[in-house]
Amino acid sequence: MSKIMIVDDNRDIVETLKTIMEMENHQTEEAYNGEEFLGKVESARPDLVLLDVMMPGLKTKEILARLKERKLDLKIILVTVVRFSDQEKRILMTDFNIRDYITKPFDVPELITRVRAVL
Amino acid sequence: MKAKILVVDDEPINVRLITEILTADYEIIEASGGKEAIEKMISEKPDIVLLDIMMPEINGYEVCKKIKQNELTRFTPVVMVTALSESEDKVLAIEAGADDFLTKPINFIELITRVKSLLRGKHFYDQLIESRERIAQQNEALQKARDELEVRVRERTAELTKANEALECSNEFSKTANIKLKKADEIKTQFLSVVSHELRTPLTPIKAQLQMILAGYFGELTEKQKKSLDMIMRNTLRQDRLVGDILDISKLEAGEMKFMMTRSNLNEVIVNAVETMIPLANPKNVILTLKQDIIPEILLDKDRITQVIVNLINNALKFTDSGGTIDVELSGAKDCAIIKVKDTGIGIKKEDQERLFRPFVQVDSSYGRKYEGSGLGLAISKGIITFHGGKIWIESEEGKGSTFQFTIPYIYENKDEKVKVNLFE
Known part of the structure; x- marks a missing residue:
């Protein structure tokens, strides 16, 4: 059993991800924006973060930069609607410790496979 | 053209004598007195003057002085002809501005030699004057051209300044237009990105929840439920593809496709x-x-x-x-x-x-x-x-x-x- 932190501004998506992760026997914690996530992450110490890319408030880049500053070695899977270029993927992986990404609307079996692979 | 010689003497015999010697090579103009001589200097413009000293009314010195004082005639060589050979005469003649002397009785070879020599000098002088005039003319033309050029440069500079101002103005304008265009471009990019996000977000829980229900995570389904949910699923996927296609087309059209x-x-x-x-x-x-x-x-x-x-x-x-x-x-x-x-x-x-x-x-x-x-x-x-x-x-x-x-x-x-x-x- 691992601890998964779900970060998304859409409550239904958070609820859905929570259901899926619980089906996989994981413990979950939620945050609905970047600030809340950054406030909770240190005490929560998640094994994996499912991070939405487009939330109101703090931009994803900023969230990732602050995590890097704090030297929190987190495993992150980005949940996104955008397509990353190979170069972007490289930067995301080497500079920000992004392990994988999944596009919305995602496939449940695909999400489960990717989460298992990263954990 | 023959050179003109003005012969001034009150004795007709002297005049005729000189005329006979020189008439073959020169054009001879005669004057019998000082007054006539001065008039003919102006009207005939002789190249050389043979001037007798001893004349009634005005003597030769006075005539010479008048010739040398007049701007128009002062460079015409004057040969004083005198019966005297006294040095006092010569001093007076030089004071009056004479160029040369001949003593009576006139030695004809000497007369011809002096006339030739003086004419040569006059010829050079004339050339000098002519070229000076030409230079003056050229200078004038040059000055005129320079003035014209200056005027044109001034005009052109004014035009250029004006054009420059216009250019600066239009630069400013296109800068503003560019900023606006860039802004519009940014808005367009942002719009497509927001639309893309907003259209796909609701599909995300729909698809995931459907998959879980269909996979039996929330309990077994009846055939009818399954058939109904399959239909919902088919259309959800179709909707997803449609959203993707519309976004692709919009991006291609807007030049936003990466x-x-x-x-x-x-x-x-x-x-x-x-x-x-x-x-x-x-x-x-x-x-x-x-x-x-x-x-x-x-x-x-x-x-x-x-x-x-x-x-x-x-x-x-x-x-x-x-x-x-x-x-x-x-x-x-x-x-x-x-x-x-x-x-x-x-x-x-x-x-x-x-x-x-x-x-x-x-x-x-x-x-x-x-x-x-x-x-x-x-x-x-x-x-x-x-x-x-x-x-x-x-x-x-x-x-x-x-x-x-x-x-x-x-x-x-x-x-x-x-x-x-x-x-x-």
């Missing part, structure tokens, strides 16, 4: 695309084949080219009945790769073939809604191929099948990452 060009192995791209389509062809009992030449690596967007190939195969599958074949072929021409997708389907009428690549065109309502699609696939494919510098077209015969073909040039010439592709023309 292409990721990498040097790629087209053979591999095609093999992968065909392999993903085999699971869809098999249940329809359609045979999918691939024939290919080895092609050099090409700069292309792998995902987008895969999208085109998959889309063409998908189309072919839609219109090909059970037992038919779809042949995919990759061949290398001189400067481009050619990809063909040939089916044994229903074919497309000549008049429908051109419209086919425009957005939202479905070939013919008579084919019915049996063949479902967004009607955007071919337009998107055309946009993608156009961006790569290639062409896409169809050859088809009604009832016998269609061959869709596209090319990708070996050398990609488009340096820009974004290119607006007008798909509605």
Whole structure:
């Protein structure tokens, strides 16, 4: 059993991800924006973060930069609607410790496979 | 032209004598007194004056002084002719400005020699005057030209200043226009990104929840429930594809489609695309084949080219009945790769073939809604191929099948990452 932190501004998506992760026997914690996530992450110490890319408030880049500053070695899977270029993927992986990404609307079996692979 | 000699003497005999000697080579003008001499100096402009000293009324010295004082005549050589040979006479003559002397009785050889010598001097002098005048004229012309030039330079400078001001003004204008344009561009990019996010977000929990229900995570389903949920799922997926297609078309139209060009192995791209389509062809009992030449690596967007190939195969599958074949072929021409997708389907009428690549065109309502699609696939494919510098077209015969073909040039010439592709023309 691992601890998964779900970060998304859409409550239904958070609820859905929570259901899926619980089906996989994981413990979950939620945050609905970047600030809340950054406030909770240190005490929560998640094994994996499912991070939405487009939330109101703090931009994803900023969230990732602050995590890097704090030297929190987190495993992150980005949940996104955008397509990353190979170069972007490289930067995301080497500079920000992004392990994988999944596009919305995602496939449940695909999400489960990717989460298992990263954990 | 003969040189003019003015002979001034009150004794007609002296005048005649001198005239006789000189008349063959010179034009002789006579004056019998000082007053007449001064008048003729002005009217006749002689080249040389032979002036007798001893004359009634005005004597020769006075006449000489007057000649030398007048601006018009002062450079005309004056030869004083005197019966006296006293040095006092000569001093007076020099004071009066005389150029030379002759003593009476006149020695004719001396007369001719002096006249010649003085005329030579006068000739040089005249040339000097002439060239000085010419120089003065040239100077004047030069000055005039310089003045004109200055005026023109001033005018031109004024024009340039004005043009410069206008340019600065229009620069300022285009700067503002550019800022506005950039802003509009940013808004457009942001708009597409927001729309893309907003349209896909609701689909996310719908699809995930449906998958979980259908997978039986929330309990077993009755046949009727399953059938109903399958229908919801089908339409959800269709909606998802439609959103994707509309966003693709909008991005292509707006020049916002991001292409990721990498040097790629087209053979591999095609093999992968065909392999993903085999699971869809098999249940329809359609045979999918691939024939290919080895092609050099090409700069292309792998995902987008895969999208085109998959889309063409998908189309072919839609219109090909059970037992038919779809042949995919990759061949290398001189400067481009050619990809063909040939089916044994229903074919497309000549008049429908051109419209086919425009957005939202479905070939013919008579084919019915049996063949479902967004009607955007071919337009998107055309946009993608156009961006790569290639062409896409169809050859088809009604009832016998269609061959869709596209090319990708070996050398990609488009340096820009974004290119607006007008798909509605």
